[in-house]
Amino acid sequence: MTKKLAVVAIGGNSLIKDAQHQTVEDQYQAAKETTHHIADMIEAGWDVAIGHGNGPQVGFILRRSEIAAKVEGMHEVPLDVCGADSQGAIGYALQQNLQNELYHRGIKKNCCTIVTQVLVDRNDKAFQNPTKPIGGFMDEAEAKKREREMGWNVVEDAGRGWRRVVASPLPKEVVELDSVKTLLDAGVVVITVGGGGIPVIDDGNGNYQGVAAVIDKDYASSLLAREIKADLFLISTAVEKVAINFGKPDQKWLDKMTLAEAKQYLAEGTHFAKGSMAPKIQAIIWYLEAGGKHAIITNPENIGRALRGETGTHIVP
Numbered sequence: 001m002t003k004k005l006a007v008v009a010i011g012g013n014s015l016i017k018d019a020q021h022q023t024v025e026d027q028y029q030a031a032k033e034t035t036h037h038i039a040d041m042i043e044a045g046w047d048v049a050i051g052h053g054n055g056p057q058v059g060f061i062l063r064r065s066e067i068a069a070k071v072e073g074m075h076e077v078p079l080d081v082c083g084a085d086s087q088g089a090i091g092y093a094l095q096q097n098l099q100n101e102l103y104h105r106g107i108k109k110n111c112c113t114i115v116t117q118v119l120v121d122r123n124d125k126a127f128q129n130p131t132k133p134i135g136g137f138m139d140e141a142e143a144k145k146r147e148r149e150m151g152w153n154v155v156e157d158a159g160r161g162w163r164r165v166v167a168s169p170l171p172k173e174v175v176e177l178d179s180v181k182t183l184l185d186a187g188v189v190v191i192t193v194g195g196g197g198i199p200v201i202d203d204g205n206g207n208y209q210g211v212a213a214v215i216d217k218d219y220a221s222s223l224l225a226r227e228i229k230a231d232l233f234l235i236s237t238a239v240e241k242v243a244i245n246f247g248k249p250d251q252k253w254l255d256k257m258t259l260a261e262a263k264q265y266l267a268e269g270t271h272f273a274k275g276s277m278a279p280k281i282q283a284i285i286w287y288l289e290a291g292g293k294h295a296i297i298t299n300p301e302n303i304g305r306a307l308r309g310e311t312g313t314h315i316v317p
Helices: 024-043 055-072 079-104 140-150 177-185 217-227 259-268 277-289 300-307
Strands: 004-010 046-052 111-113 117-120 132-138 153-156 162-166 171-174 189-191 198-202 208-210 232-236 242-244 252-254 256-258 295-298 313-316
Touching: 004 024, 004 217, 024 046, 024 079, 024 300, 046 079, 046 177, 046 217, 055 079, 055 132, 079 111, 079 189, 079 198, 117 208, 132 140, 140 153, 140 162, 171 177, 171 217, 177 189, 177 217, 217 232, 217 277, 232 277, 232 300, 256 259, 259 277, 259 313, 277 295, 277 313, 295 300
Parallel strands: 004 046, 004 232, 046 189, 111 189, 117 198, 232 295, 256 313
Antiparallel strands: 117 171, 132 162, 153 162, 198 208, 242 252, 295 313
């Protein structure tokens, strides 16, 4: 049987169901539910690389760091290291749950998390206009002090206080790509580009260097899908299908879109929210433009049905 290769992108928010279920144990249980559905894919014959978000988790790590620095005088954790921490923790929850699920199904398949760096362009225009808020709220005096002493970019956030903002540059290269390919070729389920990858730049002397930035996880997963020539790019999110005119009287759920239709809807600028669905559609457009065959957007519990063509929004060339 010819192997089928899929990239599955899981939202970091999908591991936190609501404000009452944010603990590590809660996230572990959410990961367990998600990996059950990914195991269905594997049982159906798919080889899988898993990407995931980490927005809430990095926020928690930063907040712990900030509190520890104020209360105990501990050193604060740099953002790139927070990304690495979250990759390890989320990867651990995903790989352990998936390994357990496969074992109980009698499927002999290993799972592995790769702490993944993703190269970004040091001249990316996003660095000139940081917009991604991270960390906790500060008063103006503290914000200005950090801006002055630590070089932070800070903004006032809707009357709630001041926050640090960082760049969200485009991913250019998955640094550990050869390792990912080797593991996939060996039949291993690989969890990679967590949180969009740890953003690094080339310092010009052949050295990678971490930077304070956040890469969109759908963009990074799209890059991965293109680089490994995945047969399927599946984005697992909060909705069963994609809608145009979302939230309006003429809202319409979509079973299928062509690449041309996806580009048209995105260009119209009224259908997909910039902070949620628009990046997913753009990520899929890039994947299909590079020769990708098939993309699906659906929620975790409907992955199996979507693969059978029963639900989800399917985007094709």
